Amino acid sequence: MSARALPYRPHNHDACVSQALADARSICRKQNARLTPTRERVLELIWQSHKPLGAYDVLAKLTAEGHNAAPPTVYRALDFLQQYGLVHRIASLNAFTGCAHAGEQHTGMFLICRACGNVLELMDPSVARAIETAANAETFRTETITLEVAGLCPGCQAGQHHE
Amino acid sequence: MSARALPYRPHNHDACVSQALADARSICRKQNARLTPTRERVLELIWQSHKPLGAYDVLAKLTAEGHNAAPPTVYRALDFLQQYGLVHRIASLNAFTGCAHAGEQHTGMFLICRACGNVLELMDPSVARAIETAANAETFRTETITLEVAGLCPGCQAGQHHE
DNA sequence: CATGCAAATGTTATAATGTTGCAAACTCTG
DNA sequence: CAGAGTTTGCAACATTATAACATTTGCATG
Numbered sequence: 001m002s003a004r005a006l007p008y009r010p011h012n013h014d015a016c017v018s019q020a021l022a023d024a025r026s027i028c029r030k031q032n033a034r035l036t037p038t039r040e041r042v043l044e045l046i047w048q049s050h051k052p053l054g055a056y057d058v059l060a061k062l063t064a065e066g067h068n069a070a071p072p073t074v075y076r077a078l079d080f081l082q083q084y085g086l087v088h089r090i091a092s093l094n095a096f097t098g099c100a101h102a103g104e105q106h107t108g109m110f111l112i113c114r115a116c117g118n119v120l121e122l123m124d125p126s127v128a129r130a131i132e133t134a135a136n137a138e139t140f141r142t143e144t145i146t147l148e149v150a151g152l153c154p155g156c157q158a159g160q161h162h163e
Numbered sequence: 164m165s166a167r168a169l170p171y172r173p174h175n176h177d178a179c180v181s182q183a184l185a186d187a188r189s190i191c192r193k194q195n196a197r198l199t200p201t202r203e204r205v206l207e208l209i210w211q212s213h214k215p216l217g218a219y220d221v222l223a224k225l226t227a228e229g230h231n232a233a234p235p236t237v238y239r240a241l242d243f244l245q246q247y248g249l250v251h252r253i254a255s256l257n258a259f260t261g262c263a264h265a266g267e268q269h270t271g272m273f274l275i276c277r278a279c280g281n282v283l284e285l286m287d288p289s290v291a292r293a294i295e296t297a298a299n300a301e302t303f304r305t306e307t308i309t310l311e312v313a314g315l316c317p318g319c320q321a322g323q324h325h326e
Numbered sequence: 327c328a329t330g331c332a333a334a335t336g337t338t339a340t341a342a343t344g345t346t347g348c349a350a351a352c353t354c355t356g
Numbered sequence: 357c358a359g360a361g362t363t364t365g366c367a368a369c370a371t372t373a374t375a376a377c378a379t380t381t382g383c384a385t386g
Contacts, residue, residue: 091311131310153302
Protein backbone atom coordinates (compact mmCIF):
# COMPACT_ATOMS: atom_id res chain seq x y z
CA MET A 1 0.00 0.00 0.00
CA SER A 2 1.69 3.15 -1.09
CA ALA A 3 1.25 6.76 -0.14
CA ARG A 4 -1.20 8.65 -2.28
CA ALA A 5 -1.43 12.18 -3.53
CA LEU A 6 -3.96 14.53 -2.00
CA PRO A 7 -7.11 14.70 -4.08
CA TYR A 8 -6.97 18.45 -4.50
CA ARG A 9 -3.38 18.53 -5.69
CA PRO A 10 -2.76 17.72 -9.31
CA HIS A 11 -1.53 14.20 -9.68
CA ASN A 12 -1.46 11.37 -12.14
CA HIS A 13 -4.84 10.04 -11.34
CA ASP A 14 -4.62 7.05 -13.65
CA ALA A 15 -1.69 5.85 -11.62
CA CYS A 16 -3.68 6.55 -8.50
CA VAL A 17 -6.46 4.27 -9.77
CA SER A 18 -4.11 1.55 -10.98
CA GLN A 19 -2.45 1.49 -7.62
CA ALA A 20 -5.79 1.19 -5.85
CA LEU A 21 -6.80 -1.69 -8.10
CA ALA A 22 -3.50 -3.45 -7.63
CA ASP A 23 -3.82 -3.08 -3.88
CA ALA A 24 -7.37 -4.38 -4.01
CA ARG A 25 -6.38 -7.46 -5.99
CA SER A 26 -3.62 -8.17 -3.54
CA ILE A 27 -5.90 -7.75 -0.54
CA CYS A 28 -8.57 -9.99 -1.99
CA ARG A 29 -6.07 -12.66 -2.97
CA LYS A 30 -4.74 -12.77 0.57
CA GLN A 31 -8.20 -13.25 1.98
CA ASN A 32 -9.51 -15.60 -0.67
CA ALA A 33 -12.12 -13.07 -1.65
CA ARG A 34 -13.29 -13.00 -5.22
CA LEU A 35 -12.74 -9.64 -6.83
CA THR A 36 -15.00 -10.46 -9.76
CA PRO A 37 -15.12 -8.33 -12.91
CA THR A 38 -18.21 -6.45 -11.78
CA ARG A 39 -16.77 -5.76 -8.36
CA GLU A 40 -13.48 -4.65 -9.81
CA ARG A 41 -15.20 -2.43 -12.34
CA VAL A 42 -17.27 -0.78 -9.62
CA LEU A 43 -14.17 -0.18 -7.56
CA GLU A 44 -12.46 1.36 -10.56
CA LEU A 45 -15.40 3.63 -11.31
CA ILE A 46 -15.42 4.84 -7.75
CA TRP A 47 -11.73 5.51 -7.82
CA GLN A 48 -11.95 7.46 -11.04
CA SER A 49 -12.73 10.60 -9.15
CA HIS A 50 -12.04 11.85 -5.69
CA LYS A 51 -15.67 12.87 -5.45
CA PRO A 52 -17.82 10.24 -3.83
CA LEU A 53 -20.18 8.50 -6.21
CA GLY A 54 -23.75 7.57 -5.40
CA ALA A 55 -24.84 4.00 -6.01
CA TYR A 56 -27.03 5.18 -8.85
CA ASP A 57 -24.16 7.12 -10.38
CA VAL A 58 -22.22 3.90 -10.49
CA LEU A 59 -25.24 2.15 -11.92
CA ALA A 60 -25.55 4.76 -14.66
CA LYS A 61 -21.93 4.35 -15.63
CA LEU A 62 -22.23 0.60 -15.76
CA THR A 63 -25.35 0.86 -17.86
CA ALA A 64 -23.66 3.36 -20.16
CA GLU A 65 -20.94 0.89 -20.93
CA GLY A 66 -23.41 -1.82 -21.79
CA HIS A 67 -23.39 -3.71 -18.54
CA ASN A 68 -26.77 -5.15 -17.80
CA ALA A 69 -27.03 -3.88 -14.27
CA ALA A 70 -29.80 -3.21 -11.78
CA PRO A 71 -29.62 -1.58 -8.35
CA PRO A 72 -28.83 -4.82 -6.53
CA THR A 73 -25.87 -5.37 -8.81
CA VAL A 74 -24.32 -2.18 -7.58
CA TYR A 75 -25.32 -2.45 -3.95
CA ARG A 76 -23.98 -5.97 -3.77
CA ALA A 77 -20.67 -4.96 -5.26
CA LEU A 78 -20.48 -2.02 -2.86
CA ASP A 79 -21.29 -4.24 0.10
CA PHE A 80 -18.48 -6.53 -0.89
CA LEU A 81 -16.02 -3.69 -1.35
CA GLN A 82 -16.96 -2.18 1.98
CA GLN A 83 -16.62 -5.51 3.70
CA TYR A 84 -13.03 -5.78 2.54
CA GLY A 85 -12.30 -2.16 3.35
CA LEU A 86 -11.84 -1.13 -0.26
CA VAL A 87 -14.45 1.60 -0.27
CA HIS A 88 -16.14 3.68 2.39
CA ARG A 89 -19.68 4.87 2.52
CA ILE A 90 -20.05 8.54 3.33
CA ALA A 91 -23.24 8.60 5.34
CA SER A 92 -23.78 12.33 5.09
CA LEU A 93 -23.72 12.10 1.28
CA ASN A 94 -25.22 8.67 0.66
CA ALA A 95 -22.21 8.07 -1.50
CA PHE A 96 -19.11 5.96 -1.76
CA THR A 97 -15.45 6.75 -2.03
CA GLY A 98 -12.35 4.67 -2.51
CA CYS A 99 -10.52 3.80 0.66
CA ALA A 100 -7.16 5.49 0.72
CA HIS A 101 -5.84 3.19 3.41
CA ALA A 102 -7.10 -0.19 2.31
CA GLY A 103 -5.55 -2.98 4.25
CA GLU A 104 -4.47 -0.79 7.12
CA GLN A 105 -6.30 -0.80 10.39
CA HIS A 106 -7.85 2.63 10.61
CA THR A 107 -10.70 4.85 11.63
CA GLY A 108 -11.37 7.01 8.64
CA MET A 109 -11.91 10.70 9.01
CA PHE A 110 -13.30 12.35 5.89
CA LEU A 111 -12.76 15.94 4.90
CA ILE A 112 -15.53 16.76 2.45
CA CYS A 113 -15.31 19.97 0.46
CA ARG A 114 -18.76 21.40 -0.04
CA ALA A 115 -17.56 23.46 -3.01
CA CYS A 116 -15.67 21.02 -5.20
CA GLY A 117 -17.01 17.82 -3.69
CA ASN A 118 -13.63 16.19 -3.25
CA VAL A 119 -13.05 14.05 -0.22
CA LEU A 120 -9.80 13.46 1.58
CA GLU A 121 -9.56 10.52 3.91
CA LEU A 122 -7.32 10.94 6.90
CA MET A 123 -6.11 8.45 9.40
CA ASP A 124 -5.55 10.25 12.64
CA PRO A 125 -4.73 8.19 15.71
CA SER A 126 -5.08 11.11 18.08
CA VAL A 127 -8.62 11.78 16.91
CA ALA A 128 -9.45 8.12 17.22
CA ARG A 129 -7.98 8.11 20.68
CA ALA A 130 -9.95 11.15 21.81
CA ILE A 131 -13.19 9.60 20.57
CA GLU A 132 -12.43 6.29 22.20
CA THR A 133 -11.62 8.01 25.47
CA ALA A 134 -14.85 9.99 25.43
CA ALA A 135 -16.86 6.86 24.71
CA ASN A 136 -15.08 4.93 27.44
CA ALA A 137 -15.91 7.64 29.92
CA GLU A 138 -19.56 6.74 29.31
CA THR A 139 -18.82 3.02 29.58
CA PHE A 140 -19.76 2.72 25.94
CA ARG A 141 -18.20 -0.03 23.85
CA THR A 142 -17.22 1.48 20.53
CA GLU A 143 -17.61 -0.61 17.41
CA THR A 144 -17.69 1.71 14.44
CA ILE A 145 -17.01 5.39 14.08
CA THR A 146 -18.52 7.67 11.47
CA LEU A 147 -16.56 10.89 11.24
CA GLU A 148 -17.27 13.25 8.38
CA VAL A 149 -16.16 16.86 8.31
CA ALA A 150 -17.76 19.20 5.82
CA GLY A 151 -16.13 22.48 4.89
CA LEU A 152 -13.82 24.02 2.36
CA CYS A 153 -10.67 22.46 0.98
CA PRO A 154 -7.56 24.59 0.51
CA GLY A 155 -8.24 25.18 -3.16
CA CYS A 156 -11.82 26.28 -2.69
CA GLN A 157 -11.06 28.62 0.19
CA ALA A 158 -9.47 30.88 -2.40
CA GLY A 159 -12.74 30.92 -4.30
CA GLN A 160 -11.09 29.19 -7.23
CA HIS A 161 -11.07 25.93 -9.12
CA HIS A 162 -14.58 24.94 -8.21
CA GLU A 163 -14.38 21.95 -10.47
CA MET B 164 -30.80 24.65 29.91
CA SER B 165 -30.53 22.10 32.64
CA ALA B 166 -28.54 18.91 32.94
CA ARG B 167 -30.32 15.84 31.70
CA ALA B 168 -30.35 12.24 32.74
CA LEU B 169 -28.57 9.68 30.62
CA PRO B 170 -30.95 7.93 28.28
CA TYR B 171 -30.07 4.49 29.53
CA ARG B 172 -30.56 5.30 33.19
CA PRO B 173 -34.11 5.31 34.49
CA HIS B 174 -35.43 8.82 34.78
CA ASN B 175 -38.63 10.75 34.72
CA HIS B 176 -38.89 11.06 31.03
CA ASP B 177 -42.00 13.24 31.04
CA ALA B 178 -40.00 15.82 32.91
CA CYS B 179 -37.18 15.33 30.44
CA VAL B 180 -39.56 16.14 27.60
CA SER B 181 -41.19 19.08 29.36
CA GLN B 182 -37.80 20.55 30.02
CA ALA B 183 -36.79 20.17 26.39
CA LEU B 184 -39.99 21.86 25.26
CA ALA B 185 -39.59 24.69 27.73
CA ASP B 186 -36.02 25.20 26.58
CA ALA B 187 -37.15 25.18 22.98
CA ARG B 188 -39.82 27.79 23.59
CA SER B 189 -37.33 29.97 25.32
CA ILE B 190 -34.75 29.63 22.55
CA CYS B 191 -37.29 30.41 19.86
CA ARG B 192 -38.67 33.39 21.72
CA LYS B 193 -35.19 34.85 22.04
CA GLN B 194 -34.59 34.51 18.33
CA ASN B 195 -38.03 35.52 17.14
CA ALA B 196 -38.53 32.11 15.64
CA ARG B 197 -42.03 30.73 15.45
CA LEU B 198 -42.36 27.46 17.27
CA THR B 199 -45.74 26.71 15.72
CA PRO B 200 -47.99 23.91 16.99
CA THR B 201 -46.82 21.46 14.33
CA ARG B 202 -43.18 22.20 14.98
CA GLU B 203 -43.62 21.91 18.69
CA ARG B 204 -45.54 18.67 18.34
CA VAL B 205 -42.81 17.19 16.15
CA LEU B 206 -40.19 18.20 18.68
CA GLU B 207 -42.21 16.59 21.44
CA LEU B 208 -42.67 13.37 19.50
CA ILE B 209 -38.96 13.19 18.89
CA TRP B 210 -38.20 13.77 22.52
CA GLN B 211 -40.61 11.11 23.66
CA SER B 212 -37.96 8.49 23.32
CA HIS B 213 -34.20 8.46 23.36
CA LYS B 214 -34.25 6.40 20.22
CA PRO B 215 -33.94 8.47 17.07
CA LEU B 216 -37.10 8.67 15.03
CA GLY B 217 -37.24 8.55 11.26
CA ALA B 218 -39.13 11.27 9.43
CA TYR B 219 -41.75 8.74 8.42
CA ASP B 220 -42.08 7.52 11.99
CA VAL B 221 -42.90 11.06 12.99
CA LEU B 222 -45.30 11.29 10.08
CA ALA B 223 -47.07 8.12 11.18
CA LYS B 224 -47.48 9.44 14.71
CA LEU B 225 -48.89 12.71 13.46
CA THR B 226 -51.28 10.90 11.16
CA ALA B 227 -52.33 8.58 13.96
CA GLU B 228 -53.40 11.51 16.06
CA GLY B 229 -55.49 12.95 13.27
CA HIS B 230 -53.07 15.52 11.99
CA ASN B 231 -53.40 15.96 8.27
CA ALA B 232 -49.73 15.60 7.46
CA ALA B 233 -47.66 14.73 4.42
CA PRO B 234 -43.91 14.19 4.14
CA PRO B 235 -43.13 17.86 3.57
CA THR B 236 -44.95 18.74 6.77
CA VAL B 237 -42.50 16.65 8.73
CA TYR B 238 -39.38 17.53 6.79
CA ARG B 239 -40.14 21.21 7.08
CA ALA B 240 -40.66 20.98 10.79
CA LEU B 241 -37.46 19.00 11.13
CA ASP B 242 -35.55 21.53 9.03
CA PHE B 243 -36.76 24.28 11.29
CA LEU B 244 -35.85 22.39 14.44
CA GLN B 245 -32.41 21.57 13.12
CA GLN B 246 -31.85 25.15 12.11
CA TYR B 247 -32.42 26.27 15.67
CA GLY B 248 -30.37 23.44 17.10
CA LEU B 249 -33.32 21.71 18.73
CA VAL B 250 -32.88 18.38 17.01
CA HIS B 251 -30.01 16.62 15.31
CA ARG B 252 -30.09 14.40 12.31
CA ILE B 253 -28.20 11.14 12.72
CA ALA B 254 -26.85 10.53 9.24
CA SER B 255 -25.95 6.90 9.80
CA LEU B 256 -29.55 6.14 10.78
CA ASN B 257 -31.50 8.59 8.64
CA ALA B 258 -33.21 9.60 11.83
CA PHE B 259 -33.61 12.47 14.22
CA THR B 260 -33.02 12.91 17.90
CA GLY B 261 -33.64 15.70 20.36
CA CYS B 262 -30.66 17.92 21.01
CA ALA B 263 -29.49 17.49 24.58
CA HIS B 264 -27.53 20.72 24.50
CA ALA B 265 -29.87 23.10 22.74
CA GLY B 266 -28.72 26.64 22.94
CA GLU B 267 -25.15 25.76 23.78
CA GLN B 268 -22.41 26.00 21.24
CA HIS B 269 -21.34 22.44 20.64
CA THR B 270 -20.16 19.75 18.31
CA GLY B 271 -22.35 16.80 19.02
CA MET B 272 -20.88 13.35 19.37
CA PHE B 273 -23.45 10.59 19.34
CA LEU B 274 -23.12 7.24 21.04
CA ILE B 275 -25.59 4.94 19.33
CA CYS B 276 -26.36 1.60 20.90
CA ARG B 277 -26.94 -0.97 18.21
CA ALA B 278 -28.81 -3.21 20.65
CA CYS B 279 -31.34 -0.92 22.33
CA GLY B 280 -31.22 1.91 19.83
CA ASN B 281 -30.77 4.63 22.42
CA VAL B 282 -28.56 7.55 21.61
CA LEU B 283 -26.53 9.63 23.99
CA GLU B 284 -25.28 12.98 22.84
CA LEU B 285 -21.99 14.11 24.25
CA MET B 286 -20.28 17.43 24.07
CA ASP B 287 -16.58 16.81 24.23
CA PRO B 288 -14.27 19.74 23.63
CA SER B 289 -11.15 17.61 23.45
CA VAL B 290 -12.63 15.52 20.65
CA ALA B 291 -13.71 18.65 18.83
CA ARG B 292 -10.24 20.06 19.28
CA ALA B 293 -8.52 16.94 17.95
CA ILE B 294 -10.74 16.95 14.86
CA GLU B 295 -10.19 20.63 14.27
CA THR B 296 -6.45 20.19 14.61
CA ALA B 297 -6.38 17.32 12.14
CA ALA B 298 -8.44 19.33 9.64
CA ASN B 299 -6.25 22.39 10.08
CA ALA B 300 -3.18 20.30 9.37
CA GLU B 301 -4.67 19.77 5.90
CA THR B 302 -5.54 23.46 5.57
CA PHE B 303 -9.18 22.44 5.56
CA ARG B 304 -11.75 24.91 6.84
CA THR B 305 -14.17 22.97 9.01
CA GLU B 306 -17.82 23.91 8.91
CA THR B 307 -19.82 21.00 10.23
CA ILE B 308 -18.80 17.79 11.93
CA THR B 309 -20.71 14.54 11.79
CA LEU B 310 -19.51 12.21 14.52
CA GLU B 311 -21.50 9.09 15.23
CA VAL B 312 -20.21 6.18 17.24
CA ALA B 313 -22.04 2.88 17.03
CA GLY B 314 -21.54 0.21 19.67
CA LEU B 315 -23.01 -1.08 22.88
CA CYS B 316 -24.28 1.03 25.75
CA PRO B 317 -23.50 0.00 29.32
CA GLY B 318 -26.84 -1.71 29.82
CA CYS B 319 -26.64 -3.76 26.66
CA GLN B 320 -23.06 -4.90 27.26
CA ALA B 321 -24.47 -7.06 30.02
CA GLY B 322 -26.77 -8.66 27.50
CA GLN B 323 -29.76 -7.31 29.34
CA HIS B 324 -32.58 -4.81 29.03
CA HIS B 325 -32.52 -4.73 25.27
CA GLU B 326 -35.55 -2.55 25.06
C1' DC C 327 -15.44 -35.75 -16.34
C1' DA C 328 -19.81 -35.68 -13.66
C1' DT C 329 -21.98 -33.77 -9.95
C1' DG C 330 -23.28 -31.13 -6.40
C1' DC C 331 -22.79 -27.22 -3.28
C1' DA C 332 -21.94 -22.52 -2.26
C1' DA C 333 -21.21 -18.12 -3.99
C1' DA C 334 -22.37 -14.74 -7.24
C1' DT C 335 -25.47 -12.67 -10.52
C1' DG C 336 -29.84 -11.48 -13.05
C1' DT C 337 -34.48 -9.81 -12.73
C1' DT C 338 -38.62 -7.83 -11.11
C1' DA C 339 -40.83 -5.54 -7.93
C1' DT C 340 -41.23 -2.71 -4.00
C1' DA C 341 -39.89 -0.23 0.24
C1' DA C 342 -37.93 3.69 2.49
C1' DT C 343 -36.33 8.28 2.39
C1' DG C 344 -36.48 12.92 0.75
C1' DT C 345 -37.83 16.94 -2.61
C1' DT C 346 -40.33 20.23 -5.81
C1' DG C 347 -43.82 23.32 -6.99
C1' DC C 348 -47.73 25.69 -6.38
C1' DA C 349 -51.82 27.38 -4.07
C1' DA C 350 -54.16 28.54 0.19
C1' DA C 351 -54.00 30.17 4.86
C1' DC C 352 -52.04 32.50 8.39
C1' DT C 353 -49.30 36.33 10.96
C1' DC C 354 -47.31 40.34 11.58
C1' DT C 355 -46.81 45.18 10.61
C1' DG C 356 -47.93 49.60 9.10
C1' DC D 357 -57.52 46.22 6.58
C1' DA D 358 -53.98 45.92 3.01
C1' DG D 359 -49.79 43.98 1.72
C1' DA D 360 -45.58 41.26 2.43
C1' DG D 361 -43.59 37.50 4.10
C1' DT D 362 -43.98 33.09 6.34
C1' DT D 363 -46.11 28.80 7.07
C1' DT D 364 -48.99 25.02 5.69
C1' DG D 365 -51.67 21.74 2.57
C1' DC D 366 -51.33 18.95 -1.07
C1' DA D 367 -50.04 16.22 -5.11
C1' DA D 368 -46.70 14.55 -7.61
C1' DC D 369 -42.17 12.96 -8.07
C1' DA D 370 -37.12 11.90 -7.26
C1' DT D 371 -33.68 9.33 -4.99
C1' DT D 372 -31.80 5.67 -2.30
C1' DA D 373 -32.04 0.97 -0.85
C1' DT D 374 -33.88 -3.81 -0.25
C1' DA D 375 -36.66 -8.25 -0.84
C1' DA D 376 -37.54 -12.34 -3.08
C1' DC D 377 -36.61 -15.74 -6.15
C1' DA D 378 -34.68 -17.76 -10.37
C1' DT D 379 -30.35 -18.68 -12.76
C1' DT D 380 -25.61 -19.12 -13.53
C1' DT D 381 -20.88 -19.70 -12.25
C1' DG D 382 -16.73 -21.42 -9.80
C1' DC D 383 -14.79 -24.98 -7.81
C1' DA D 384 -13.92 -29.02 -4.81
C1' DT D 385 -14.62 -33.85 -4.90
C1' DG D 386 -16.06 -38.58 -6.12
